Amino acid sequence: MLLANAHPDYRKPLDPADADMLGLAGAAEAGRFLAHRDDHAPTPLHRLPGLAAALDVGAICVKDEGFRLGLGSFKALGGAYAVVRLVLEEAGRRLGRPVDYAELGSPEIRSIAAGMTFACATDGNHGRSVAQGARLVGARAAIFVHGGVSQERVGAIARFGAEMVRVDGTYDDSVAEAARVAAEKGWTIVSDTSWPGYERIPGLVMQGYTAMLREALGAVAEVPTHVFVQAGVGGVAAAVAGHLAALFGDRRPSVVVVEPARAACIYATAQAGRPVKVAHGEPTVMAMLECYEPSLIAWRVLSRAAEAFMTVEEEDAVAIMNRLARPGAGDPAIVAGESGGVGLAGLVRAAADPGARSALRLDSASRVLVFNTEGATDPQLYAKLVGLSPQEVLAKPAGSQPGVFA
Incomplete structure (x- = not known):
């Protein structure tokens, strides 16, 4: 379940390019972009005293990205930001x-943006962000989706005016097809994963993600001791771990990377000590995390900055959705999509295991930060898994005030 980071680069300084992208200056640039968006507001940070007591930890804070920029996911911070940065750079080249x-x-x-087309592969949330960013600047978007992406998620992307392209196979197949078509047509790929020779744009996407961590750190009275964060290709986990490493160095919180057991490419990579592509098996309910090959830039960061890696099962993801929808005493009700509460599910699993508690130094004084990375991005599936609609959950009286570590 839990694998300590044993990579030779563990706790070494970040690669200079990663430190530049995810450090203070890079994160501040992402903040400048958000300041120019009329629809931007910080997302809620909630304290879960009831669950913290049940798990025998000092405090749990949840950064709720279900309200981010009208897209319901942290990915609203990445793809759109990268699109805008690329348009500004192209305009700067043309205008001198x-x-x-x-x-x-x-x-x-x-006028310059209108001549640009941005393409990506997606399980749903990243594609919405790229499509929204293209619409913001007047560019075009072509979004590639594999057969496992629900029609509801496809429709949510298409409403931004994007051209939708269905691809047979898995997410990784859609990544390859998007890259092939974009190369033929001269489109710009805005991917949240990286491969040899393609790192800067995924780096910009990751830079955008640092905004949610900066908001969370700005709202807490004390720095967390632990951060549990989910991973697909590893981009958001690396953004969090990398920014914390850049800010705090050796005094940084312990970052635990959590994945679905059915799509654990980062875990397998940590086991092997090098990037590994895992076999595609039975699909996972954690659809936004169903990735089988790590992002190279993300692994480069995580090999240095992550404390440990772990997996959770299908039932863990569904259980945490229900726990957040029907909270214990003192906790607020939170709408978490199938992938949204996976970091918190990891904490629940680790806190219940004496060996994991000891290895991670989890105790009654621990201050744990987690991210609800998505709300109900597929409302019908959410209602099926939880037995309540998102609206019914949000209509519940607040169990506690939004809070900070105390």
Whole structure:
């Protein structure tokens, strides 16, 4: 269940390029972008005193990305940000001068953006972000989805005016097909995973993700001792671990990376000590995390900055959705999608295992930060798994005030 980081690079400084991308200056750039968005507001940070007591830890705080930028997922921070940065850079090259976010609405910049097409593969949330970013600047988007992506998620992307392309096979097959078609047509791939020779744009996506961590750290009275964060290809986990390493160095919180057991490419990579592609088997309910090959840039960061790696089962993901929807005394009701509560599910599993508690130094003084990375991005599936609609959960009286570690 739990694998300590035994990589030779563990606790070494970040690669200079990663430190630049995920450090203070890079994160501040992502913050500047959000400041220019009229629809931006910090997402809630909730304290779960009831669950913390049940797990015998000092405090649990949940950063709820289900309210992020109208897309219901942390991925709203990544793809759209990368699209906008790429448009600004292209405009700067053509105009021979720096171009700022404040100019995005100008006819001159929108004319340049109109000639650009951004493509990506997605399980749902990243594609929505790329499509939204393209619409923000007046560019075009082509989004590739595999057969496992529900029609509800496809429709949620298409409403931003994106061209939708269905691909047979898995997420990794859709990544390959998007790259092939984009190369033929001269489109720009905005991927949340990286491969040899393709790192900068996924790095920008990860840089966008640092905004949720910065908001969380700005709202807590004390720095967390532990962070449990989920991984698909590893991008958000690396953004969190990398930014914490850049901020706190050897005094950083312990970061535990949590994956579905059915799609644990980061866990397998940590076992092997090198990037590993795992076999595609039975699909996981944690659809946004169903990835079988790690992002190279993400692994480079995690090999240095993650404390441990672990997996959770299908029932763990569904159980935490239900636990958050029907909270214990003192806890607020939270809508978490199938992948949203996976980091918290990892904490529940680890806290119940004496060996894991000892290895991670989890105790009654631990302050744990987790991220609800998505709300009910597929409301019908959410209602099936939880037995309540998202609206019914959100209508419940708050069990506690949004809080901070105390």
